[in-house]
Amino acid sequence: MRYSIRLSYDGSAFCGWQIQNNAVSVQGTIETALSTLMGQAVSITGAGRTDTSVNAINYIAHFEIPSGLPFEAERLCYKLNAMLPKEIVIDEVCLTDDGFHARFDAKSREYCYFVHFRKDPFAEKFSYRMRYPLDVDAMNRAAALLLGEHDFSCFEKVGGNNATSICEITHACWSTYVPDHVTLMGAPYSEGDYIVFRIRANRFLRNMVRAIVGSLIEVGRGKKSPLWISELIESGSRSEAGQSVPGNALFFCGAEYKD
Numbered sequence: 001m002r003y004s005i006r007l008s009y010d011g012s013a014f015c016g017w018q019i020q021n022n023a024v025s026v027q028g029t030i031e032t033a034l035s036t037l038m039g040q041a042v043s044i045t046g047a048g049r050t051d052t053s054v055n056a057i058n059y060i061a062h063f064e065i066p067s068g069l070p071f072e073a074e075r076l077c078y079k080l081n082a083m084l085p086k087e088i089v090i091d092e093v094c095l096t097d098d099g100f101h102a103r104f105d106a107k108s109r110e111y112c113y114f115v116h117f118r119k120d121p122f123a124e125k126f127s128y129r130m131r132y133p134l135d136v137d138a139m140n141r142a143a144a145l146l147l148g149e150h151d152f153s154c155f156e157k158v159g160g161n162n163a164t165s166i167c168e169i170t171h172a173c174w175s176t177y178v179p180d181h182v183t184l185m186g187a188p189y190s191e192g193d194y195i196v197f198r199i200r201a202n203r204f205l206r207n208m209v210r211a212i213v214g215s216l217i218e219v220g221r222g223k224k225s226p227l228w229i230s231e232l233i234e235s236g237s238r239s240e241a242g243q244s245v246p247g248n249a250l251f252f253c254g255a256e257y258k259d
Contacts, residue, residue, distance in 0.1 A: 003073065135220050147169050171199060
């Protein structure tokens with residue numbers, strides 16, 4: 001029997017989604033809980049890999065258990081949440097088609113990266129504080145050049161083992177937003193104090209989003225022109241791109257599936 005699960009996690013306690021030696025991962029933590037419940041080894045496959053300290057909301061994964069085990073989806077969800085640490089919540093467990101694959105059936109994935117400009121103790125954990133002003137219009141002109149199918153080697157972590165570096169980006173845009181602690185409790189702020197970058201693609205390379213954001217910030221600070229992004233893509237050189245921004249402000253925020 002194959003199940004799909006929808007979950008969210010705070011990545012600060014983990015080395016990322018994927019199991020690694022001598023480090024605590026989200027995948028490994030969930031597999032341990034599932035294996036304990038089932039009394040046998042259970043493996044789980046996720047929609048994609050997230051790096052150390054990267055967070056996720058509406059992350060999709062799947063696993064299989066023998067049909068004879070007496071676990072209804074709702075009860076399994078309850079049991080898993082009781083066993084897992086506070087940094088992981090299972091939002092839903094569903095019995096799914098035996099052919100469903102959380103990774104290969106995903107048509108697109110979406111990430112958000114949060115940036116704030118004012119000193120804010122309630123934003124620090126999940127947002128990147130920028131101490132310089134940024135030209136958001138210039139960053140959006142640069143982000144528009146990311147759209148389409150390209151070889152994004154320039155934004156891939158050196159040593160990545162992907163079969164191809166070609167991805168198709170369908171959305172990439174910066175916008176302003178107001179966080180809940182401001183709207184609900186009246187914390188002081190000025191227009192533009194909080195911005196978010198949203199990007200959607202059919203697939204992502206390792207470290208890709210953080211490298212893209214770091215490069216767009218170079219444009220926003222006036223160090224590079226928006227057209228530089230096209231030059232980077234053409235060059236394929238990771239050393240020419242901007243530095244990767246911290247992972248704590250990055251969220252996997254959803255995947256779209258064929259059915």
